[in-house]
Amino acid sequence: xxxxxxxxxxxxxxxxxxxxxxxxxxxxxxxxxxxxxxxxxxxxxxxxxxxxxxxxxxxxxxxxxxxxxxxxxxxxxxxxxxxxxxxxxxxxxxxxxxxxxxxxxxxxxxxxxxxxxxxxxxxxxxxxxxxxxxxxxxxxxxxxxxxxxxxxxxxxxxxxxxxxxxxxxxxxxxxxxxxxxxxxxxxxxxxxxxxxxxxxxxxxxxxxxxxxxxxxxxxxxxxxxxxxxxxxxxxxxxxxxxxxxxxxxxxxxxxxxxxxxxxxxxxxxxxxxxxxxxxxxxxxxxxxxxxxxxxxxxxxxxxxxxxxxxxxxxxxxxxxxxxxxxxxxxxxxxxxxxxxxxxxxxxxxxxxxxxxxxxxxxxxxxxxxxxxxxxxxxxxxxxxxxxxxxxxxxxxxxxxxxxxxxxxxxxxxxxxxxxxxxxxxxxxxxxxxxxxxxxxxxxxxxxxxxxxxxxxxxxxxxxxxxxxxxxxxx
Numbered sequence: 158x159x160x161x162x163x164x165x166x167x168x169x170x171x172x173x174x175x176x177x178x179x180x181x182x183x184x185x186x187x188x189x190x191x192x193x194x195x196x197x198x199x200x201x202x203x204x205x206x207x208x209x210x211x212x213x214x215x216x217x218x219x220x221x222x223x224x225x226x227x228x229x230x231x232x233x234x235x236x237x238x239x240x241x242x243x244x245x246x247x248x249x250x251x252x253x254x255x256x257x258x259x260x261x262x263x264x265x266x267x268x269x270x271x272x273x274x275x276x277x278x279x280x281x282x283x284x285x286x287x288x289x290x291x292x293x294x295x296x297x298x299x300x301x302x303x304x305x306x307x308x309x310x311x312x313x314x315x316x317x318x319x320x321x322x323x324x325x326x327x328x329x330x331x332x333x334x335x336x337x338x339x340x341x342x343x344x345x346x347x348x349x350x351x352x353x354x355x356x357x358x359x360x361x362x363x364x365x366x367x368x369x370x371x372x373x374x375x376x377x378x379x380x381x382x383x384x385x386x387x388x389x390x391x392x393x394x395x396x397x398x399x400x401x402x403x404x405x406x407x408x409x410x411x412x413x414x415x416x417x418x419x420x421x422x423x424x425x426x427x428x429x430x431x432x433x434x435x436x437x438x439x440x441x442x443x444x445x446x447x448x449x450x451x452x453x454x455x456x457x458x459x460x461x462x463x464x465x466x467x468x469x470x471x472x473x474x475x476x477x478x479x480x481x482x483x484x485x486x487x488x489x490x491x492x493x494x495x496x497x498x499x500x501x502x503x504x505x506x507x508x509x510x511x512x513x514x515x516x517x518x519x520x521x522x523x524x525x526x527x528x529x530x531x532x533x534x535x536x537x538x539x540x541x542x543x544x545x546x547x548x549x550x551x552x553x554x555x556x557x558x559x560x561x562x563x564x565x566x567x568x569x570x571x572x573x574x575x576x577x578x579x580x581x582x583x584x585x586x587x588x589x590x591x592x593x594x595x596x597x598x599x600x601x602x603x604x605x606x607x608x609x610x611x612x613x614x615x616x617x618x619x620x621x622x623x624x625x626x627x628x629x630x631x
Contacts, residue, residue, distance in 0.1 A: 175374035176367045178342045179333075181224050184232055188336075188366070189329040190221060190322055200225075200320060207233050211290050211297040213275065213305050213314070216322030219365030222300035225322075226271040229298065235267045236260055238295070242277040247285045257295045268295050275299030276308035283313050290316050324364020331359055333366055337373055344374075347382045354388040361395035368395075409440075417448060421456050425495035432491050433484075442483055446472045446490075453494060460500035460575035467493050498575030506569040513563060520560035553587065555594035 181187045184194070184204060193200040203209055209229060214222040230237035238253045257268035270286075272278065278286075290297045290313065297317060301308065305319050325333075334355060337343040350358070354376075362369035376390035412434055419427035435445055450468040457464040471490035475483040529540035544554045559566055571581035 174371065175337060175343060176370040179337055179340060179370060181221075181228055182231065184228055187221060187224065187228060188332055189325040190225075192323065193320055199318075204229055204232055209233055209235075209269070209296050211317040213297075213299040213301060213309065213317045213319045214322055215301050215303075215305055215319055217302055217324055217365065219362075219367035219369070220322040220324060221366065222322060223271065223273065226269065226298040226300070230269045230271075233267070233269075235269045235296070237269050237271065239271045239273065242272055242274045242282070245272075245282075247282055250282065250285045250289075254289045254294055257289075261294070270295040270297050272297065272299045274301060276301040276303040276305070280310055283310050287313055287316070325362075325366055326364075327359050330362055330364070330366070330369050331355065333369060334358065334373060337370055344377055348377050348380055349385050351385040351387055354386050354391045357388050357391045358395070361391070413445075413448060416445075417452055420449075420452055420491065420495045421499065423495055423499070425492040428491045428495045429488055432487060436480075436484060436487075442475050442480065442487065443472070445487070446475060449490060449494060453497075455504045456499055456501055457494065457497045458500045458503035458577070459580055460498040460572060460577040462576060464494055464497045498577070500572040500574050500577050502569060502571050502577065509568045513566065517562060520562050522560065523557055525556075526558055553590070555587075555591040 184201075187194060190200075192198060195201065200212075214225060216222060227237060229235075236257070238256065240249055240253065253268070253270055257270070260266040260268055272286075275283075286297060289295050299305075299309070299317065305314055309317075334350065338348055338350065339346050350373075358369060358372060358376075361372065372391060372394040373386070375394035376386045379390045379393070380386045412431055416428060416431035416435065419431060432445065436442065446468065449471065450465070453464040453468040467490050471486050474486035478486075524538045525540065525542040527534070527539040529535045534540070544556050546552050546554055548554075557564060569584070571577045571584055573581060
């Protein structure tokens with residue numbers, strides 16, 4: 158079977174898209190990725206030494222993943238086999254492996270297996286690759302736009318080097334434009350481009366070489382030969398491209414993370430920017446608002462109790478008016494949450510209390526604050542001695558509410574921020590009164606102990622417990 162990359166340079170590409178016609182055929186033609194292909198860098202050294210391990214190229218579209226795989230195969234004289242993980246299965250993998258074994262047996266020629274969108278292979282398909290990659294029957298080069306640590310199983314991942322490809326820099330994109338304009342494989346010098354159109358094209362490409370060349374070719378179709386490609390033509394060619402934002406992939410989590418961290422960092426400009434990124438890419442507004450409601454409780458809390466109301470009201474407003482007008486209350490709410498005073502005291506209190514609950518289990522509730530709906534419960538002491546705060550001055554009286562084993566434990570630690578400062582002052586006063594009450598009770602207890610003989614104390618205890626046992630039997 159003829160290798161897919163064999164005689165690639167001789168193929169008739171006259172009707173192929175510009176991006177395909179200009180695909181680099183040698184390492185020298187590759188633009189960008191200096192962190193991998195610069196002098197002395199990992200990938201450049203591996204190619205020059207003809208020691209190619211299995212790789213996974215991870216990066217956004219249009220950064221050269223397929224191109225690099227083809228160039229590596231051509232440079233090292235390896236056979237090139239290509240599979241799309243969307244279309245191929247275990248059967249196709251076995252066929253490729255069989256051909257690779259034949260090549261090696263017949264002429265000691267290695268095979269590079271390029272798997273595009275490798276993250277779409279299921280576990281069984283990835284497992285089918287594993288032994289052949291491990292034995293070196295094929296050198297695997299996978300390409301993915303998704304984080305391999307999420308999408309590629311650990312066994313396969315451990316046998317591959319993950320190389321991150323970055324969006325192309327502006328200077329690299331400009332080089333590609335001029336190469337496309339002048340190359341016999343490109344636009345053959347029949348067009349030029351206005352400076353403002355060049356800037357528009359490079360900015361609109363967003364680091365994606367394929368997007369850049371497709372837009373350039375489209376704009377050239379609307380331009381007479383010998384004339385400048387205009388900014389308007391470029392703008393028209395670029396306008397249909399959606400933002401890079403996979404709602405099920407890594408970029409989804411990157412952007413929502415940046416959104417929350419921007420609000421937490423009190424940066425309304427960044428927060429609104431990420432809000433727009435998500436909405437323009439088609440994110441569900443309710444997903445965003447759910448995160449805002451959580452943020453209002455987790456990161457603002459009692460420092461500004463209006464924040465939670467603002468987030469919930471935003472939800473109601475969005476449901477009421479719908480998009481596109483709903484972006485207005487959302488923008489209002491996001492800027493408010495970003496600028497609100499911050500406190501994570503509520504979540505820290507919950508975490509500390511949860512630690513005690515999980516470690517110490519269900520500790521007994523103090524008898525005096527238990528409910529006593531039956532006579533039996535009353536005889537057992539349920540509710541006995543409870544102090545009703547509204548019967549005391551200031552509607553407060555010191556008392557014990559935590560279980561005995563947690564007496565004195567502090568979970569909620571108000572900050573000095575916003576409205577929480579007043580709560581902190583209130584809590585400090587409560588704690589002061591509680592400490593005074595505890596000291597008085599201790600002094601009374603010490604005095605009573607001095608006056609009470611051991612015999613009378615034992616009798617009292619015996620009577621109390623005996624009563625309790627009798628009550629239970631009844």
